Amino acid sequence: MFIGKVVxxxxxxxxxxxxxxxxxxxxxxxEVDGTPLRDHHICVDLVDAGVGDMVLVVRGSSARQTEKTxxxxxxxxxxxxxxxxxxxx
Amino acid sequence: MFIGKVVxxxxxxxxxxxxxxxxxxxxxxxEVDGTPLRDHHICVDLVDAGVGDMVLVVRGSSARQTEKTxxxxxxxxxxxxxxxxxxxx
Amino acid sequence: MFIGKVVxxxxxxxxxxxxxxxxxxxxxxxEVDGTPLRDHHICVDLVDAGVGDMVLVVRGSSARQTEKTxxxxxxxxxxxxxxxxxxxx
Amino acid sequence: MFIGKVVxxxxxxxxxxxxxxxxxxxxxxxEVDGTPLRDHHICVDLVDAGVGDMVLVVRGSSARQTEKTxxxxxxxxxxxxxxxxxxxx
Amino acid sequence: MFIGKVVxxxxxxxxxxxxxxxxxxxxxxxEVDGTPLRDHHICVDLVDAGVGDMVLVVRGSSARQTEKTxxxxxxxxxxxxxxxxxxxx
Numbered sequence: 001m002f003i004g005k006v007v008x009x010x011x012x013x014x015x016x017x018x019x020x021x022x023x024x025x026x027x028x029x030x031e032v033d034g035t036p037l038r039d040h041h042i043c044v045d046l047v048d049a050g051v052g053d054m055v056l057v058v059r060g061s062s063a064r065q066t067e068k069t070x071x072x073x074x075x076x077x078x079x080x081x082x083x084x085x086x087x088x089x
Numbered sequence: 090m091f092i093g094k095v096v097x098x099x100x101x102x103x104x105x106x107x108x109x110x111x112x113x114x115x116x117x118x119x120e121v122d123g124t125p126l127r128d129h130h131i132c133v134d135l136v137d138a139g140v141g142d143m144v145l146v147v148r149g150s151s152a153r154q155t156e157k158t159x160x161x162x163x164x165x166x167x168x169x170x171x172x173x174x175x176x177x178x
Numbered sequence: 179m180f181i182g183k184v185v186x187x188x189x190x191x192x193x194x195x196x197x198x199x200x201x202x203x204x205x206x207x208x209e210v211d212g213t214p215l216r217d218h219h220i221c222v223d224l225v226d227a228g229v230g231d232m233v234l235v236v237r238g239s240s241a242r243q244t245e246k247t248x249x250x251x252x253x254x255x256x257x258x259x260x261x262x263x264x265x266x267x
Numbered sequence: 268m269f270i271g272k273v274v275x276x277x278x279x280x281x282x283x284x285x286x287x288x289x290x291x292x293x294x295x296x297x298e299v300d301g302t303p304l305r306d307h308h309i310c311v312d313l314v315d316a317g318v319g320d321m322v323l324v325v326r327g328s329s330a331r332q333t334e335k336t337x338x339x340x341x342x343x344x345x346x347x348x349x350x351x352x353x354x355x356x
Numbered sequence: 357m358f359i360g361k362v363v364x365x366x367x368x369x370x371x372x373x374x375x376x377x378x379x380x381x382x383x384x385x386x387e388v389d390g391t392p393l394r395d396h397h398i399c400v401d402l403v404d405a406g407v408g409d410m411v412l413v414v415r416g417s418s419a420r421q422t423e424k425t426x427x428x429x430x431x432x433x434x435x436x437x438x439x440x441x442x443x444x445x
Contacts, residue, residue: 001202001219001220001221001252001253001254002218002219002220003188003220007121007176007177008121008174008175008176008177009174009175010092010121010145010171010173010174010175011171011172011173011174011175012145012169012170012171012172013170013172014136014169014170014172015136015145015168015169015170016135016136016155016166016168016169017155017156018154018155019168019169024090024145026121026174026176031216031218032185032186032188032204032218038120040091040120040121041090041091042090042091042092042145043090046194047192047193047194051177052177056188056190056193056202056220058251058252058253059253060149060150060151060238060239060253061149061150061151061238061239061328061417062238062239062241062242062250062251062252062253063151063251063253064151064154065196065242065249065250065251065252066194066195066196066251067195071154072151072154073147073151073152073154073155073166073168074090074147074151074154075090075147075148075149075151075152076090077194077251079193079194079197079251080190080192080193080194080197081190081191081192081193082188082189082190083189083190083191083192084188084189085186085187085188085189085204086186086187086188086189087185087186087204088185088186088229088230096299096354096355097299097352097353097354097355098352098353099270099299099323099349099351099352099353100349100350100351100352100353101323101347101348101349101350102348102350103314103347103348104314104323104346104347104348105313105314105333105344105346105347106333106334107332107333108346108347113268113323115299115352115354127298129269129298129299130268130269131268131269131270131323132268140355141355149327149328149329150239150327150328150329150417152329153329153332160332161329161332162325162329162330162332162333162344162346163268163325163329163332164268164325164326164327164329164330165268179380179397179398179399179430179431179432180396180397180398181366181398209394209396210363210364210366210382210396224372225370225371225372226370234366234368234371234380234398236429236430236431237431238416238417238431239328239416239417240416240417240419240420240428240429240430240431241429241431243374243420243427243428243429243430244372244373244374244429245373255372255429257368257371257372257375257429258368258370258371258372258375259368259369259370259371260366260367260368261367261368261369261370262366262367263364263365263366263367263382264364264365264366264367265363265364265382266363266364266407266408274388274443274444275388275441275442275443275444276441276442277359277388277412277438277440277441277442278438278439278440278441278442279412279436279437279438279439280437280439281403281436281437281439282403282412282435282436282437283402283403283422283433283435283436284422284423285421285422286435286436291357291412293388293441293443305387307358307387307388308357308358309357309358309359309412310357318444319444327416327417327418328416328417328418330418331418331421338421339418339421340414340418340419340421340422340433340435341357341414341418341421342357342414342415342416342418342419343357
């Protein structure tokens, strides 16, 4: 998994049938020390995250291991809103 | 998922049996701020996208979670035509 | 698999139902010669690892091949605490 | 999927039981505009491709979605010989 | 798949139950022309490879498509010892 910040959303009216109803958020990958990276991922939101939230993202086939994304063509989901990052020096 | 622009297509007459009938489009990966990247993917089109369209791409085993690509040797599909990208500054 | 050092943890109160109870550790990827890399992964801990431990990480769908992570939206797990690395020159 | 050129082959007499009978070709990744990249993949050939052919490669679990590679430890296959690439400027 | 050279091994006494009995070798990724890359992978050995051997590595879910690694949390395995690489100029 990796952490990132929600920085926007993507809208697509014409889309694959099984994707209807999903919200696609843009997550900017962040280093764990808080540095933003030039690497963005379009993710299906499962925890009602909003712009500015730091979130936890799961990718690959593991992104389909939830009630809502089971058997859906989805390869990245937001699974948590990050409260705190403890980083040892 | 990531977004990109359809910039062309690939033709292969001699191909694996299960791929017959698919249209292979070339998608150039784009940053969410509209910057084109030097990174292209050959994708099976599921939404009748055309050259110049900004699209949403799903990769990996999730690319087989549709009626048409089920049990097919396909690792990237176009699942949507992007209408709008909202990006917070 | 790759090796890395546990350097911290991530806390998320609001998270996907199936992730409740997991401990999320931050693993910094290390080269096998002991050089730290600027590449971190958030991993579910299965072996009670602690900060400072060198660990072995499994990614992708293979991260779900354990009793605890079966059918869970988890794409990286800590599967071992490294005792020794033998590296030929 | 990506495109590349077949530039050679790899031979391994001692190998995993389920891989016996496969031909392993070396595919050099190419940009869609015809630029060779410094990135090679060892692929199982399913379409009788030869050295010099431009081919289409599928990776990951999707590489097992064919009669011949089903349940085999294979993560990259050649699924087509490319006839033509149409690229818009 | 990719090729590399076995350059060492990793030992972990405390590890996930399903990994007991496996030998973890360090494989340094090599370019097909014989150039070593700064990229190492910890792999389960299935062909009794030794330090100095050039080997063929399979990654991802395909690494579980063998009798020994079925349903195991393993994402990279050594499937062959390379005898010869034929590379066209």
